[in-house]
Amino acid sequence: MHNHFLRTSGAVTRRIWTRSKGTGRIACFSTTLPNSFATSPTSKSRDDLPLSGIRVLEMGQLIAGPFAGQLLGQFGAEVIKVEPPNVGDPLRVWRELDVDGTSPWFRSIARNKKSVAIDLRKEEGRELVKRLAIQSDVLIENFKPGTLEKWNLGPANLHPYNPSLIFTRVSGYGQTGPWAPRPGYASVCEAESGFRYINAFPDPATGGLSGPPVRPNISLGDSVAGLHAAFGTVLALLARKREKNGGKGMTVDVSILESMLNLMEGIVPEYDRKGKIRGPSGSSVTGIVPTNAYPCLPDESSPSSSSSSDSDSTTYDYIVIGANGDTIYNRLMHTIDRSDLTGPQFLHNHHRVQRQKDIEDAISSWTKKRTAQEVLDRMNEAGVPVGRVVSVKDIVESEQVVGRGAVREVWVPGPKSANGNGNGKGVNENGAAPHIGSGLGIDGTGVDGGGEADGWNLKMTGTFPVLSYPSSSTSTSSTSASASSSSQAENDLHEPLWAGPELGAHTDEVMMGEGYLGLSEQEVVRLRRDGIIG
16 A cells, blocks of 8 residues: 645645555545645745755665755655665665664655665666656766666766756766776775875874774765765756756766865865875864863763773863864963963964964863863853764754754654554655654554554754745734744754655556656556566
């Protein structure tokens, strides 16, 4: 059974596709849901989002390509994710697995996407993807360069049928150059970009690496490449809209190595003009003083489990202070009673770089005698930027994160989901669960108390950046209420519509639906029987 929810001005129509287990025939029937599930006539809709009406065919897997697809989908694009039948995107089973055997990480990165299971190893499967690409605005892929060409799905193959199709291609080293054929994972590309060299602790004698470089415990290169891919895709959409090139679709060639290189600030020009090779700097940053992590005494409210032992065996918590602005630096020094480290010799950053050890030792000596909360209170009172080094537990409980809605709860339907969909897909006409973070079933009844067979709420990061329109109200008395109402409506638009769906949750919709491939029931049954789709 497969559910679709069609919103109208006064109610919501629920379409249900169901396949007979005996005959394999597929039928559709409709029912009307209560008005409470309809969009308020005064609220904004997903149609107001910048990428509404753009269809993206996501053929990538794991992180870089799918993260780009996630970003585009969060801002209104329809993202159709193509996955291999039976196994799906490998990320479905990476890291921690939920009670249903699926990675919560996948549920997050595949939010708002439609999952279609197609076997690209088979000619007929590739033909289906070709037909979908002809109907799409953007194709995202992060295969090894040449893979799409081998499948006859590259730009030269598809542009004759859809000249406006934008190809967003993410790879380790780009589509050209001597390294293009190499496999390129983020970890390797981070090393080749120079990032891993500066992200380490320095050897006091040489200034080079003291042991192996430190890896951030995320796939940074993949996510940075995904950001570049999403940005490049939007640029290509703008260029196509202007029709200076006849409305033709560009190729957006994203390299993980170059994406990381784009973060390396002044390293290249500094080397070119001054011969400087920037080395690792531990918890500080070269040439900017003071900005560092400083030890504090632990306290009962300490939010972070991160700690280390000093030579006196005292365990410390850490806070980060960034006081590299000239006036901020003076406020910091007065706060820690070290006015002797102010004046002409410390006036600007380049002066302070020459006295870095004296300054850092003074700050550390002061913080080590105080709890993290005491340091936070004193620094905030003085207007000095400060923050704890926190864990994910602290993040989801943070008043700032909660206040901004930076972490959202999204409903994941279980095997006995409240909308009657026993396969746990629980999706609407866009694939959305009928309730998001509300704990309510389609009929308004609670499901949280019914056990996880019904489903569960999943926390995930929200949509960034936050987009909003200025309030149109000019009345002083109503400005606050109007702004609050407008903010809430826009906030709702940043709510993920649904968590990453079950594998193939939208195959039937895309195969048979109006505006998609329009195949017959018999064709879909045959394709599934032959293993072309799942």
